[in-house]
């Protein structure tokens with residue numbers, strides 16, 4: 153540990169396994185977490201990009217190793233977690249960030265599209281949790297962080313597949329907290345709004361309060377350091393979406409239709 157590290161800071165000097173680390177939000181988060189001197193296990197499928205991220209992590213003051221793999225492959229995730237434990241002796245925090253978005257239209261229903269996103273965004277996170285939880289429970293310490301989305305709060309246009317996978321993840325994480333918190337394992341659900349990444353670059357509609365990935369990564373790191381159970385941002389947009397969540401269905405549908413009309417391209 154360096155002198156700038158404090159034991160009460162949960163990300164400083166920690167051994168963190170971060171998935172979806174090769175680009176987008178995960179890449180920015182890797183660099184942000186490295187500033188506190190964390191050791192990062194970096195997972196995604198693109199090994200060449202992970203090697204670049206590792207250089208950025210080291211330049212930012214952290215250390216790490218690349219653990220290439222597909223989060224939908226449970227055996228591969230168990231091997232990746234074991235490789236990280238073998239190198240640094242344990243895992244303090246899992247950030248299950250790997251995920252993707254495919255806009256869907258149920259008029260052209262393709263069940264494979266839905267199951268594919270569910271397999272990546274939900275089962276992929278479960279595979280990584282499976283790889284770390286037994287050791288965390290045994291140690292009586294650990295922190296599971298899941299990257300969900302504001303799109304998981306309520307049904308939104310074009311997100312029947314993505315939103316369902318994120319709703320499942322939110323529900324799972326919120327529920328598992330009740331099981332594991334008394335055994336020393338913390339759970340944080342992260343619900344970003346729109347962040348500029350290759351994922352959102354595909355969107356053709358207007359994205360309110362679009363945030364740069366570096367800023368989003370800072371917000372997430374601050375939230376983790378403050379021990380938040382939920383990190384939901386950006387503030388004005390997330391408050392709006394949270395308020396929509398409690399509206400009666402008819403009113404919600406009417407407001408969401410109008411909101412979507414304003415977001416659609418001209």
Ligand SMILES: NC(=O)c1ccc[n+]([C@@H]2O[C@H](COP(=O)([O-])OP(=O)(O)OC[C@H]3O[C@@H](n4cnc5c(N)ncnc54)[C@H](OP(=O)(O)O)[C@@H]3O)[C@@H](O)[C@H]2O)c1
Pocket residue numbers: 171172173174175176177178195196197198199201221222223224249250251252253272299300301302343344345346347348349350351352
């Ligand atoms: N951007 C946003 O506005 C936003 C908003 C809310 C929530 N989120 C969530 O934040 C997370 C990151 O989003 P992002 O915008 O950074 O997405 P992104 O730019 O598409 O990056 C996705 C990351 O996940 C990795 N990945 C994809 N499939 C994988 C697989 N099967 N196995 C392992 N890694 C895989 C990708 O690397 P490889 O291709 O190298 O595998 C990449 O590192 C996602 O869970 C997303 O749903 C994003």
